[in-house]
Amino acid sequence: MTLETMSFGKALNAGMRKALEDDPRVLLMGEDIGALGGVFRVTEHLQRDFGPQRVIDTPLAESGIVGTAIGLAMGGYRPVCEIQFDGFVYPAFDQITSQLAKLTFRHEGALSLPVVIRIPYGGHVGAVEHHQESPEAYFTHTAGLRVVSPSTPNDAYWMIQEAIRSNDPVVFLEPKSRYWPKGEVDLSASALPLHASRVVRRGTDVTLVGHGAMVSTLLQAAALAEAEGTSCEVVDLRSLSPVDYGPILDSVRSTGRMVYAQEAPGFTSLGSEVAATVMERAFYSLEAPVLRVSGYDTPFPPAKLEGEYLPDPDRVLEAVDRALAY
């Protein structure tokens, strides 16, 4: 085991460096990813070390980035596109949902599209409009895409490499508020497959499920609950499409209660889908309805109000109390 402590952002950088070293067909492309190293510095020094033909500063056009990445993939490359912020992905929506996602089907299997779309997403960074959104449901609703979101530096390091190795397009959602906290990365061996969910804390009374930055909120809530005598199990979804239901169902069959927490608006959200499936498959194990804790069904508010909007440990615990009250 080779353990190294690094931030989530550095782990992503190291993972992409490894992918660039391992496969000469891997390219990075996006706005400001070269000399600047990206607005979050996630690609720092990669252009310096791999050259401007493998780490490509593109014109400022998201549809152009994804559309040309598709053409590059047709030419045998494995492009990794950086979308600068969550709210900037929509100009590329047609290229992602109508082209990238559907081209393998349109080709009746004759063409694979190994393209990764990296999107820093989510709140907690006090930014202006379009910089704190959680757009995952748009992409999980689209057949042909895979959608993942790591929550730890170790997952960031390994999941970016596995996403790049995938022969299908992957929307890779990076919880930007987690870019800076450090954690241990095991450089010697990947722990889990790309599409596996994982129990990150054991407990017996209530199952808490979430993805991305919300996993750390759930862990905080679990620690507070423990002090009050409630034992919470926490599951990190990791893969948003497809969802690995095994660990979630195992947990719910044991606890009988589940709360899903997410930053995104709750209406037709990932939490809605997971809640419905758990109800279908674990109905007789449930002691209470599956509850959701979400962002409100509003635009992401001005930054001074984000603390009111984003689910925090207290809102998670309020749902835990409701689940336990049945």
Next chain:
Amino acid sequence: MTSADPAIVRVLAADGAYVPSPAAEEYLPLVDALSDAELEQFYRDMVVIRAIDTQATNLQRQGQLALWPPSRGQEAAQVGSARASRPQDTVFPSYREHAVARIRGVDPVAIIRLMRGLSNGGWDPTDPANGNVRLYTLVLGSQVLHATGYAMSLVLDGKAGTGDPERDQAVIAYFGDGTTSQGDVHEAMVFAASFRTPEVFFLQNNQWAISVPVSTQSRVPLVQRGHGYGIPSVQVDGNDVLASYAVSRKALDEARGGAGPRFIEAVTYRMGAHTTSDDPTKYRGGDEEAAWAEKDPIVRMRAFLEGRGAAGSFFEDVEAEAADAAEDLRVRTVALPDPEPEAIFAHVYSDPHPLMDEQRAWRARYEATFETQDGGQA
């Protein structure tokens, strides 16, 4: 666009007379180098694809196809540009490039598979038999960015600009006047200019985006769009197959040779409906259609060949080939089998996917509930 327009490249007048425009001068060596056999092939291509196109339109009227977008009237622009391409080039069509596809090697019945509702694609672009023709793209303009990205891969791979015309590759992207308003086309030209892609933007200005005239798409001739991105651009009479061939040949040669992208506006006319679902009588008059019928690309080329002394038997031979191709299309279209339901799940992803496995298995169980005890269908 009139015959007095000095900037347009035209070799043949509407009556088939060899009367090159001033702008055509530099292209004449390419035209004059064409053999009789090549000239006759251009004509043959146009007549045969029109017969196939007419047959497909009729097949839709008879309920055999969901939809057909006719290419009638645009044969010269398509045949000229396709015959100017080299085998190693790659074509990114929109959805009306039936002549281009056929010349490059795509079986017209493959296009029928798309339009009959059997496939969302129709053919395998990675099969060399299909002449590097990528699939039709129905969201207008999306394919132009794919073309630019593919051309970027040629630059990265050193597959253009080596100076070896037998090996260097180029990309040609087809789109229409309406599509020039799409952001993707503009972004593609930005990327192409920035990365100096070996690529020809081939615009067929057929005057109508369904019901909206080109004057609503642009206040200036569309050829000026290319200039705005620093891309050398030329306007050609798209109903003149010789001029269309020559400008395409030069642009593709330059792109292949590493000079960067080129833009061609081929001025033509969609003589038929936008698709079989369209009704042009709602938005354009018979006078306009009659005026463009006078400039029919096939009539023009036939008059030119007759003026050069082509034999009557040649034209009879071409008519017979066209009739055979149309009949062949009918016979093979109505014999096409419906896809198996498994096709719903088969190629959504390249790698294994649990949701596909689950839904495939569920469907099998559901279907099994309709089976009788002796194994037949209830």
